[in-house]
Amino acid sequence: MFKDEVEIYVKAGNGGNGAIAFRREKFVPCGGPAGGDGGKGGDVIFAANPHMNSLYHLTHAIHYYAENGENGGIKNCYGKYGKDLIIPVPVGTVIKDREKGHILKDLKEPSDQIAIVLGGKGGRGNKSFATPTDRTPRRADSGIKGEERWLKLELKLIADVGIVGLPNAGKSTLLSHLSAARPKIADYPFTTLYPYLGIVSVTKHNTFVMADLPGLIEGAHKGTGLGDKFLRHIERTRLILHLIDIFPSEGSPSPYEAYKTIRKELELYSEDLAKKPELVVLNKMDIGKEAEKNLKEFKKKYKGPIHAVSAATGENLKPLVKAIYKELTGSE
Numbered sequence: 256m257f258k259d260e261v262e263i264y265v266k267a268g269n270g271g272n273g274a275i276a277f278r279r280e281k282f283v284p285c286g287g288p289a290g291g292d293g294g295k296g297g298d299v300i301f302a303a304n305p306h307m308n309s310l311y312h313l314t315h316a317i318h319y320y321a322e323n324g325e326n327g328g329i330k331n332c333y334g335k336y337g338k339d340l341i342i343p344v345p346v347g348t349v350i351k352d353r354e355k356g357h358i359l360k361d362l363k364e365p366s367d368q369i370a371i372v373l374g375g376k377g378g379r380g381n382k383s384f385a386t387p388t389d390r391t392p393r394r395a396d397s398g399i400k401g402e403e404r405w406l407k408l409e410l411k412l413i414a415d416v417g418i419v420g421l422p423n424a425g426k427s428t429l430l431s432h433l434s435a436a437r438p439k440i441a442d443y444p445f446t447t448l449y450p451y452l453g454i455v456s457v458t459k460h461n462t463f464v465m466a467d468l469p470g471l472i473e474g475a476h477k478g479t480g481l482g483d484k485f486l487r488h489i490e491r492t493r494l495i496l497h498l499i500d501i502f503p504s505e506g507s508p509s510p511y512e513a514y515k516t517i518r519k520e521l522e523l524y525s526e527d528l529a530k531k532p533e534l535v536v537l538n539k540m541d542i543g544k545e546a547e548k549n550l551k552e553f554k555k556k557y558k559g560p561i562h563a564v565s566a567a568t569g570e571n572l573k574p575l576v577k578a579i580y581k582e583l584t585g586s587e
């Protein structure tokens with residue numbers, strides 16, 4: 256299951272209390288103070304994990320607690336530190352304060368982690384209050400409470416390329432052909448309900464990450480269809496692959512209309528997104544004469560560079576992968 260937004264409450268462990276105790280041993284009269292310090296409470300830590308791509312695992316519970324520190328003991332025993340709670344999240348998770356909305360941490364790299372709330376310090380035991388003038392202090396401190404906070408976690412997947420297009424353009428077919436990802440493919444709209452990531456190999460050692468996004472339709476920015484809520488996942492891509500069905504079914508927009516519709520939705524979503532470099536790819540060229548005719552029509556209206564491919568048969572996909580790689584890295 257895919258989930259790219261969750262709200263959770265986190266609480267770090269409280270510090271353990273310091274102890275009041277005195278040494279009482281057979282041959283040591285007036286043995287002095289011996290109350291140990293309390294242990295520190297555990298932190299709640301978020302750690303980016305490159306093998307995850309959803310926040311779904313955080314939907315089973317709302318409250319997350321790190322362990323409290325143990326109280327100090329007699330005979331100068333320190334209380335045990337509370338264990339940290341480490342919560343793995345996908346790379347690309349943005350942690351925000353739920354109330355104020357500001358970003359606390361953006362876990363962009365696979366090794367990123369952050370202690371988002373800190374455990375309270377343990378209280379001092381009476382041993383640590385002993386001074387030359389007060390050799391038998393009867394004072395110990397309580398542990399400090401651990402920090403707590405409500406958070407909003409948003410996932411913005413990190414991919415190099417994001418495929419956008421109307422439903423049925425063949426986005427999932429393209430990703431399946433180029434990578435090991437297996438999003439569902441079918442001839443009805445909105446087959447793909449959440450983003451998929453796939454790794455595309457250019458050569459043995461050169462790869463890039465491609466994201467297949469659910470289809471967009473006119474009015475997506477107002478919530479029509481699946482809406483534009485998945486577009487946040489291409490905010491961080493470096494390239495948009497705009498996929499268009501060259502032989503749309505009857506009643507569907509023409510390829511050029513489809514192109515304009517998607518461009519408009521991208522612009523309405525965000526200026527930054529609309530400014531991203533884009534490769535225009537016309538799909539289903541295997542259909543034959545009709546596709547050729549439509550391609551000619553499209554070229555009359557759209558003057559930029561295009562790639563005409565078939566995601567189903569693989570026609571022209573190699574040059575497409577090369578062109579994507581060149582756009583991403585500047586190298587052939």
Ligand SMILES: Nc1nc2c(ncn2[C@@H]2O[C@H](COP(=O)(O)OP(=O)(O)OP(=O)(O)O)[C@@H](O)[C@H]2O)c(=O)[nH]1
Nearest residue numbers: 422423424425426427428441445446447470566567
């Ligand atoms: N002839 C032909 N059919 C294709 C090609 N690519 C995809 N299709 C078909 O088009 C239909 C839609 O393909 P999908 O890959 O599911 O399309 P999508 O863009 O992911 O659709 P949504 O997930 O609904 O947005 C399926 O029936 C595919 O088999 C192609 O290159 N040639």
Ligand SMILES: [Mg+2]
Nearest residue numbers: 426427446447
């Ligand atoms: Mg799909």
